[in-house]
Amino acid sequence: MIQQPTNTSGGATSLPAPPSAGSVTLTINGVQRHMQLAPWTTLLDALREYADLTGTKKGCDHGQCGSCTVLVNGKRINSCLTLAVMQEGNEITTIEGLGQPENLSPLQQAFIDHDAFQCGYCTPGQICSAQGLINEGRAHTEDEIRELMSGNICRCGAYVGILAAVKEVVDKQSSK
Amino acid sequence: MSDLTTTPRLVEAGTSNTSYIGKPTSRVEGPAKVTGTAKYSAEFNVPGLLYGYVVTSPITKGRITKINSAPVLALEGVVQIFSHENVPSLAWFDRNYKDDVAPGGSPFRPLHDAEIKFNMQPVALVVADSFEVARYAASVLEIEYEQEKFDTNIDLKRDEGHKPGSGKTGFMPPPPPRGNPNDALKNATHRIEGEYIHGAQHHNPMEMFATTVEYHQDGKITAYDKTQGVYNVQQYITKIFGLSKDEARVVNHYMGGGFGSGLRPQYQVFLAVLAALELKQSVRVSLTRQQMFSFGHRPHTLQYLKMGTNPDGTLAALHHHALHETSKFEEYTENVVNWSGMLYQCENVNLGYQVAELDVYTPLDMRAPGAATGSFALEVAMDEMAYAAGLDPLDFRIRNYAEQDQNMKKPFSSKKLRECYHEGAAKFGWDKRTPEPRSMREGNQLIGWGMAGGVWDASMQKAAAKAIFTADGKLEVLSAAGENGTGTYTIMTQIAAETLGLPLEAVTFKLGDTNMPEAPLQGGSWTAASVGSAVKNVCTEVGEKLLKLAQKMKGSPLKGASIDDVHFADGQIRLNTNPSEAVVIRDILPASGEEKLEVESSAMPNMIKQQPYSMHSHNAVFVEVKVDEDLGTVHVTRVVNAVAAGRILNTKTARSQVLGSVVWGISMALMEETVMDHTFGRYMNHNYAEYHVPVNADIHDIDVVFVEEEDDKVNPLGVKGIGEVGMLGVAAAITNAVYHATGKRVRELPIYMDKLL
Numbered sequence: 001m002i003q004q005p006t007n008t009s010g011g012a013t014s015l016p017a018p019p020s021a022g023s024v025t026l027t028i029n030g031v032q033r034h035m036q037l038a039p040w041t042t043l044l045d046a047l048r049e050y051a052d053l054t055g056t057k058k059g060c061d062h063g064q065c066g067s068c069t070v071l072v073n074g075k076r077i078n079s080c081l082t083l084a085v086m087q088e089g090n091e092i093t094t095i096e097g098l099g100q101p102e103n104l105s106p107l108q109q110a111f112i113d114h115d116a117f118q119c120g121y122c123t124p125g126q127i128c129s130a131q132g133l134i135n136e137g138r139a140h141t142e143d144e145i146r147e148l149m150s151g152n153i154c155r156c157g158a159y160v161g162i163l164a165a166v167k168e169v170v171d172k173q174s175s176k
Numbered sequence: 177m178s179d180l181t182t183t184p185r186l187v188e189a190g191t192s193n194t195s196y197i198g199k200p201t202s203r204v205e206g207p208a209k210v211t212g213t214a215k216y217s218a219e220f221n222v223p224g225l226l227y228g229y230v231v232t233s234p235i236t237k238g239r240i241t242k243i244n245s246a247p248v249l250a251l252e253g254v255v256q257i258f259s260h261e262n263v264p265s266l267a268w269f270d271r272n273y274k275d276d277v278a279p280g281g282s283p284f285r286p287l288h289d290a291e292i293k294f295n296m297q298p299v300a301l302v303v304a305d306s307f308e309v310a311r312y313a314a315s316v317l318e319i320e321y322e323q324e325k326f327d328t329n330i331d332l333k334r335d336e337g338h339k340p341g342s343g344k345t346g347f348m349p350p351p352p353p354r355g356n357p358n359d360a361l362k363n364a365t366h367r368i369e370g371e372y373i374h375g376a377q378h379h380n381p382m383e384m385f386a387t388t389v390e391y392h393q394d395g396k397i398t399a400y401d402k403t404q405g406v407y408n409v410q411q412y413i414t415k416i417f418g419l420s421k422d423e424a425r426v427v428n429h430y431m432g433g434g435f436g437s438g439l440r441p442q443y444q445v446f447l448a449v450l451a452a453l454e455l456k457q458s459v460r461v462s463l464t465r466q467q468m469f470s471f472g473h474r475p476h477t478l479q480y481l482k483m484g485t486n487p488d489g490t491l492a493a494l495h496h497h498a499l500h501e502t503s504k505f506e507e508y509t510e511n512v513v514n515w516s517g518m519l520y521q522c523e524n525v526n527l528g529y530q531v532a533e534l535d536v537y538t539p540l541d542m543r544a545p546g547a548a549t550g551s552f553a554l555e556v557a558m559d560e561m562a563y564a565a566g567l568d569p570l571d572f573r574i575r576n577y578a579e580q581d582q583n584m585k586k587p588f589s590s591k592k593l594r595e596c597y598h599e600g601a602a603k604f605g606w607d608k609r610t611p612e613p614r615s616m617r618e619g620n621q622l623i624g625w626g627m628a629g630g631v632w633d634a635s636m637q638k639a640a641a642k643a644i645f646t647a648d649g650k651l652e653v654l655s656a657a658g659e660n661g662t663g664t665y666t667i668m669t670q671i672a673a674e675t676l677g678l679p680l681e682a683v684t685f686k687l688g689d690t691n692m693p694e695a696p697l698q699g700g701s702w703t704a705a706s707v708g709s710a711v712k713n714v715c716t717e718v719g720e721k722l723l724k725l726a727q728k729m730k731g732s733p734l735k736g737a738s739i740d741d742v743h744f745a746d747g748q749i750r751l752n753t754n755p756s757e758a759v760v761i762r763d764i765l766p767a768s769g770e771e772k773l774e775v776e777s778s779a780m781p782n783m784i785k786q787q788p789y790s791m792h793s794h795n796a797v798f799v800e801v802k803v804d805e806d807l808g809t810v811h812v813t814r815v816v817n818a819v820a821a822g823r824i825l826n827t828k829t830a831r832s833q834v835l836g837s838v839v840w841g842i843s844m845a846l847m848e849e850t851v852m853d854h855t856f857g858r859y860m861n862h863n864y865a866e867y868h869v870p871v872n873a874d875i876h877d878i879d880v881v882f883v884e885e886e887d888d889k890v891n892p893l894g895v896k897g898i899g900e901v902g903m904l905g906v907a908a909a910i911t912n913a914v915y916h917a918t919g920k921r922v923r924e925l926p927i928y929m930d931k932l933l
Contacts, residue, residue, distance in 0.1 A: 004316060109210075121216065157840060160835050
């Protein structure tokens with residue numbers, strides 16, 4: 001059996017060369033970042049490997065788990081399913097942009113208060129997703145929140161806390 | 177905080193502001209986790225980093241005949257390809273690859289030779305200067321294989337099981353039969369028997385396995401590795417690569433979930449260290465989600481139970497036999513059937529346990545290994561038995577309550593399972609249940625109520641810790657323990673702060689580094705007991721030193737007092753007889769002229785005290801399911817999990833562990849299964865889209881009840897561990913609830929809708 005047959009045996013033909021890097025400017029958390037990225041670099045890898053913003057997590061790289069959720073122009077997306085070059089000119093917000101340890105966002109504080117995480121790995125994606133959900137303004141009941149937070153897997157099973165945290169912030173926002 | 181030092185507040189002993197144990201303290205590492213500043217293994221972006229991408233075997237058994245490296249090496253950005261063809265000579269003996277928890281047999285040695293032993297075996301590591309190029313290069317590396325016939329189907333090995341040896345730490349062969357189980361079964365008033373099955377399951381923590389190896393100028397390395405035991409990884413890589421401990425530091429500050437998958441060093445750490453040492457450069461190797469299915473799993477297990485009752489509803493006989501897979505190179509074992517000999521009182525018991533070898537990777541401990549499996553079968557069989565005998569399933573269990581551990585013939589150090597039954601049932605409203613199947617419904621939804629329970633070991637291991645108290649009143653405590661979501665940072669901070677009467681903010685607990693005193697692997701639900709005891713001991717020793725220094729202070733009210741005459745609270749050392757006679761702890765070092773106190777200490781189980789007892793945690797789970805009569809879909813709408821696990825150090829994080837355990841039980845019952853295609857010997861659903869685990873919409877009301885349980889025998893803290901016991905009985909309770917709802921008895925997990933239609 002031949003794995004990944006490429007017809008290059010004997011060196012007669014060579015493999016297609018990787019694409020070369022070019023200048024890409026991304027606006028991340030309000031800061032313009034000039035980066036040298038090959039066009040096949042995902043937004044997720046650009047954040048983690050090139051911008052050293054490792055708060056955005058890689059859990060599957062296939063849009064199946066939601067760990068890499070970020071906000072683009074306020075909308076939640078899986079950053080593993082978009083290329084960095086496609087996001088030039090857009091406002092990208094990552095977990096680092098939502099709040100910092102000394103300056104937590106209401107969602108971040110609610111996640112701590114309700115113990116809405118254990119290992120913490122899915123947490124940035126959960127919080128970005130919850131922020132996106134709040135921005136969408138369509139989830140109000142517990143069932144709606146559960147449903148619309150279901151793109152984010154938590155293997156530790158912190159869903160009870162996640163629901164309570166998101167519900168608390170949703171309720172506070174709608175009572176304003 | 178600072179006002180404590182100037183205006184001492186008088187607080188009754190025991191109710192001080194610095195008593196933290198048992199309180200719902202929020203996670204001290206919470207801010208780091210919710211802001212993305214907590215760094216996991218693949219997130220140390222050291223300068224000059226190279227990226228390795230693993231190529232895995234598409235065949236299940238055979239050998240590599242050719243690796244066509246040249247065209248790939250010619251690609252711009254590719255640095256090297258490591259395979260069995262060019263791996264330098266490493267440790268020759270198998271034993272050098274044995275980690276602390278390796279089962280018996282011969283451990284898998286990555287890139288050792290051309291032989292393929294299991295599907296998705298790592299066969300090459302492509303290293304490049306960017307992740308993207310490494311990934312691309314790995315996808316065009318042509319490899320030729322010669323295939324051989326393989327066995328991956330346990331169903332075909334039913335008659336080829338054998339009793340395993342005792343090669344794995346913690347494995348207890350089943351006790352010999354007791355009483356006369358065959359005759360007792362024959363003479364029983366009511367009898368049941370059945371086969372209970374679940375397939376392979378993979379841990380699938382959210383964080384994928386990854387190692388960043390930082391290569392230092394002097395040739396030493398620091399491996400940031402995803403592991404549940406930095407010391408285990410250190411001894412693994414030092415033995416294989418011939419490094420001294422000083423040359424190989426292993427670090428893990430945060431682990432994005434483990435559940436057992438990180439108990440053994442995984443192959444990415446071998447590959448990353450290999451590449452870094454060979455290339456003399458820093459290297460990161462991250463596995464893909466697909467590759468997370470290439471090592472270790474809860475084994476596919478077949479269990480057979482036979483049971484009978486006496487006229488009074490007591491158990492007359494119990495037979496429980498299990499067979500599960502292991503690999504052809506290691507003999508993986510877990511305690512599947514032993515629990516059945518101790519959870520219920522029964523004089524006639526026959527337990528059997530066998531393993532069969534398949535061409536798969538060696539199974540690996542996964543949350544409550546053995547017990548999650550065994551309790552599923554036992555507790556479904558108990559439900560069947562209760563129905564056969566015409567008894568309420570809860571009443572049946574209480575009738576057969578075990579007052580002692582009949583396997584060991586020892587009393588329990590403490591056992592509050594009866595209270596779990598009563599408190600859980602009361603909270604759930606079990607008395608409102610109508611026993612007949614299909615007797616409760618809401619429109620199209622059949623409602624079922626089921627219950628089950630379980631037992632897990634309360635263990636303790638040797639652990640060490642260091643404490644550094646500085647003149648600014650801050651305490652730092654270090655131990656190479658792990659934090660994979662269990663709350664280690666928080667509970668250790670609580671223990672340290674309470675022991676020395678300091679505010680939480682004055683205490684920092686650090687973990688996960690081989691530069692710190694050794695802690696056991698983060699597993700077996702023993703971290704709270706083991707590391708917690710070490711932290712308590714080391715802080716007590718700091719306290720003794722502080723007291724001595726305080727007594728030398730001018731006009732010290734503590735002169736002549738022994739450590740038993742004082743207590744530490746609210747930032748002060750106070751006389752027990754008159755708490756207003758006190759010394760402010762923060763003032764002690766400045767007054768003494770010392771800059772810091774540094775103490776190292778350890779804790780180990782008191783074997784003499786423990787020997788007479790059987791030490792276990794217990795739980796009882798009550799579940800409501802709603803089953804759509806037409807579609808067969810099952811929703812777990814309500815769960816009450818009552819747990820007796822000794823002293824609870826932090827009710828918030830402990831509750832989360834039990835909530836998570838319930839989610840795991842729901843997952844095991846209704847969703848999780850890694851499905852093997854035996855034509856290829858390959859797992860078919862090796863990704864997060866097809867390996868189903870619950871999402872938020874699958875989870876509804878879950879109530880956690882901690883039953884009060886005091887135990888001064890298990891360890892000085894009285895804790896039994898909480899990470900695993902909560903999962904027991906959940907899958908069985910759901911299965912039993914599905915029976916109550918539908919009248920269909922499912923004996924094979926997961927319960928997909930086709931089993932109910």
